Amino acid sequence: MQKRVIILCYRKIIDIRSVKQWDKLVFESTYLEFKMQAQNFSRGTAYTSYAELMRNVPNAQRITGMVTPSVTGYIQQLGSIMPDILNNVGRRFLTFSKFQLEIINSDINDKDKHQVAVNFYSEPLIWHDTIDSYLLISDHTPENQLPPENNSISTNLMQLQPYVNISSLQYHN
Template sequence: MQKRVIVLCYRKIIDIRSVKQWDKLVFESTYLEFKMQAQNFSHGTAYTSYADLLRNVPNAQRLTGMVTPSVTGYIQQLGGIMPDVLNNIGRRFLTFSKFQLEIINSDIHDKDKHQVAVNFYSGPLVWHDTIDNYLLISEDMAENQLSAENDSMPTNLMQLQPYVNISSLQYLN
């Protein structure tokens, strides 16, 4: 049987309506940084929204990369564990190996329009089975890392949920 190795992506959307403390901190930090960095592109123009800047100002797509450092400390607080994604017994279990910030919308003069997404990418996972709307997954372990007892490995049963996507799939022999 071929081994299916997947990478999961969880897209966490954060905006003015976010209620969790971590989300609020990321919201405030990214909005302040966006306002500061966007001034470099909007100076001397009438453009204040992220969309207008992207359409009309050369190199405005660089804003996301310029805002990203404002969240790295908050990302480190997570200890490498994805927020909000729980296994079937209610525990956060899914580790991430990288993240990507995305500015969805924003405006220099209107905080209510600010919206970002943090995309978290897991490391390689073995997708063993799908049971109803649950994935049975485990970390991608080498054969010599299996438990000495019955050649078993720890698994997690995870319910499929909005904003979780299989971002890559690889079949291995």
């Protein structure tokens, strides 16, 4: 039987309405860094919004990469465990191997318009089955690739939820 190996992506959107402490820290840090970096691109223009800069200023797409280092310390605080995603018994379990910051919207002069997303990409997982709105998954580790002792492996049951996507799928023999 072929194994289905997947990578999940969780898109965590953070804006002025975010209430969790970690989210607030990421919001403040990314907004301050956006203001500093965007001023380098807006100097001598009337453009203050991220969208205007992207449409009208050469190399403005570099802003996201320049803002990303402002969140790396907060990402490290997570200990490679995705925030907000719980298994069926209420535990955070899903590890991530990489992240990507995305600026959705922002304005140098209006903090309320600032909105970012942090896209977390899981470590490879074995997707065993879908049960109603739940994925039955396990880590794609060397231990889970060998014939299991007692014919069992550790699994997690995870409910499908908004902003979680299967970002890649591979079949293995």
